[in-house]
Amino acid sequence: METMPSHNILIVEDDQEQRALILQIVSTPNRCVDIAADGTAAINCINRKPYDLVLLDLGLPHVSGMEVLAHMKSYANSTPVIIITGSRDVKVAVEAMKRGAYDYLTKPFGADEITLAVKRALEFQVLRNSVKLVERLREHLMDEECIVGTSSVWLAVLDKARQYAQSDSLVYIEGETGSGKEVIAKYIHRCSARRDEPFVVIDCGVIPDPLIEAELFGYKKGAFTGADSAKEGLVELANGGTLFLDEIGHIDLRFQQKLLKFVETKSFRRIGDTQERIVDVRIIAATNKDLTKESEAGRFRSDLWYRLNVMKLYVPSLRERADDIPLLAEHFLKKSRHYRNVKVLAPEALEALQQYSWPGNVRELQSIIERAIVISSSDEVIRLSDLEIEPLRYSSFGESLDRSVSLMSLREAEQRHIVQVLTTVNWNISRAAKILKIGRTTLYDKMETYLIRPPAP
Numbered sequence: 511m512e513t514m515p516s517h518n519i520l521i522v523e524d525d526q527e528q529r530a531l532i533l534q535i536v537s538t539p540n541r542c543v544d545i546a547a548d549g550t551a552a553i554n555c556i557n558r559k560p561y562d563l564v565l566l567d568l569g570l571p572h573v574s575g576m577e578v579l580a581h582m583k584s585y586a587n588s589t590p591v592i593i594i595t596g597s598r599d600v601k602v603a604v605e606a607m608k609r610g611a612y613d614y615l616t617k618p619f620g621a622d623e624i625t626l627a628v629k630r631a632l633e634f635q636v637l638r639n640s641v642k643l644v645e646r647l648r649e650h651l652m653d654e655e656c657i658v659g660t661s662s663v664w665l666a667v668l669d670k671a672r673q674y675a676q677s678d679s680l681v682y683i684e685g686e687t688g689s690g691k692e693v694i695a696k697y698i699h700r701c702s703a704r705r706d707e708p709f710v711v712i713d714c715g716v717i718p719d720p721l722i723e724a725e726l727f728g729y730k731k732g733a734f735t736g737a738d739s740a741k742e743g744l745v746e747l748a749n750g751g752t753l754f755l756d757e758i759g760h761i762d763l764r765f766q767q768k769l770l771k772f773v774e775t776k777s778f779r780r781i782g783d784t785q786e787r788i789v790d791v792r793i794i795a796a797t798n799k800d801l802t803k804e805s806e807a808g809r810f811r812s813d814l815w816y817r818l819n820v821m822k823l824y825v826p827s828l829r830e831r832a833d834d835i836p837l838l839a840e841h842f843l844k845k846s847r848h849y850r851n852v853k854v855l856a857p858e859a860l861e862a863l864q865q866y867s868w869p870g871n872v873r874e875l876q877s878i879i880e881r882a883i884v885i886s887s888s889d890e891v892i893r894l895s896d897l898e899i900e901p902l903r904y905s906s907f908g909e910s911l912d913r914s915v916s917l918m919s920l921r922e923a924e925q926r927h928i929v930q931v932l933t934t935v936n937w938n939i940s941r942a943a944k945i946l947k948i949g950r951t952t953l954y955d956k957m958e959t960y961l962i963r964p965p966a967p
Contacts (some may be wrong), residue, residue: 516540517562522552535621549573562635567594583610590631604899609786613616658841659834663826674821676702682818683796685825687874691796699752707751710744733782749789759799760951770814786799828868835864858894869924873947925960937964
C-alpha cells in the first residue's frame with residue numbers, strides 16, 4: 511500500500527549544494543518536500559499550497575528571506591518557519607523570531623541538528639492543530655453562551671470587550687469567581703483579528719507553584735528528573751493567538767519576576783535551556799482578587815500589577831445583572847436537549863432564582879439547573895423543590911437594604927455554604943473545591959478569609 515504524505519515541507523535555499531543536503535536529510539516516505547531556489551519562487555509555492563513547515567534561508571537574492579517570512583506570516587501565519595542563516599550574529603536570528611519564526615539554525619549544521627529541529631517543529635504544528643480543533647469543538651459546545659443577557663450592565667461589558675478586541679494590548683479582567691471572566695476573555699478573542707488562532711487557558715489557581723513555570727514556558731530535555739524529552743510550553747501553543755492567564759493573583763511571588771519579563775517582551779526560556787524564545791501572543795489576565803490590596807500587602811509585585819492594569823474590564827456578578835437570570839436559566843435548560851427533553855421553570859422556581867444571592871454566580875446557576883433537570887420528577891416542569899436552594903441564601907433584589915448589611919448577608923451565606931460542603935465531604939479540600947467549582951487555592955483563600963477551620967479531632 512502506498513504511503514500518503516502526512517506533512518508538506520518547503521525548503522527555500524539558493525545554494526544548490528546546501529539545498530540538496532537539506533532535502534536528503536528531511537526527506538522521508540511520509541513527507542512531501544518542495545524546493546525553491548529564491549524568494550520569488552518561495553512566495554509562489556506558499557501562495558499555491560499549504561505547508562506544515564518551511565525551512566527558510568535568510569540570505570536569498572532579490573527577494574530576501576525576511577520578506578518571504580513577512581509574506582508567510584501574513585498569508586499562512588500558523589505555519590512554523592525554521593530560519594537558516596550563515597551568519598553567526600544571533601541578532602539576525604532573534605530579529606527573525608521576533609517577526610514570527612519558530613526556530614533558527616546556523617550554518618554549518620549537522621544532520622542530527624536539522625533532523626531534531628524539523629521533528630520539534632512538526633510536533634509543534636500537530637499540537638497547534640489539536641489545540642485549534644479542541645477550541646472549535648469547545649466554541650461549538652458553548653453555543654454562543656457568552657452573549658446571553660440583555661441587562662444594561664452586561665451589554666456595557668460586551669461593548670467594552672469589543673472595543674478592547676481591536677487592540678493587541680493586555681486586558682485585565684476583574685470579577686467574582688464564576689461570574690464569566692473566561693467567557694469574556696473568549697469573547698474578546700473571537701472579536702479580534704486573532705480569532706482563527708489558538709485561545710489557550712492556564713488556570714494559575716489550580717497549578718502548584720513549582721509546576722507553573724514548566725506549564726507556561728516548557729522545559730529542555732534533561733532539565734530535571736523525569737524530563738525525558740523536551741516540552742513546549744503553553745505560551746508556544748498560543749503563538750499567534752491569545753493566552754488567558756486565569757486567577758493570575760495566585761501566582762507565587764518568586765515566579766512573578768519572570769512573568770513580568772514575559773509580559774513586557776514576549777520572550778522566555780524553557781527550564782534548563784539557554785536559548786531565548788519569542789512568541790506573538792495577546793495576553794488577557796483575570797483574577798477574583800483585589801490586586802491593589804495584594805500589592806500593598808506585598809503578596810503581588812507592584813510593577814507586575816502596573817503592567818497588567820492597561821485595559822481594565824469588570825465582569826459584574828450575577829447579583830448585579832439579575833435581569834439576565836431568566837434568559838440564562840432558559841439557555842441552560844435548552845442545552846439539556848442533548849440528553850433530556852427541554853423543560854420549563856415553574857413561576858415559583860423562577861422567582862426563587864431571581865431572589866437567590868448567587869455567591870457562585872453564573873457557574874452556580876448552571877450547576878443548579880443541571881442538577882434540577884436530573885432530579886425533577888416531572889417530564890416538563892422544574893419546580894421550586896427541584897432547585898435545592900437554601901432559603902438562607904435568598905436575597906431580595908427589589909428591596910432597598912443598607913449596602914453594608916446586604917454585603918454582610920452575602921458573605922455569611924457564602925461562608926455557611928462552604929462550611930456545609932466541607933462538612934458533607936468530611937473536609938476533603940479537593941472534593942469540596944470540585945463541588946464548589948473553584949480551584950483548591952481559591953477555596954483555601956476563602957477559608958482563610960472566613961476563618962473556616964476543620965473541627966478539632
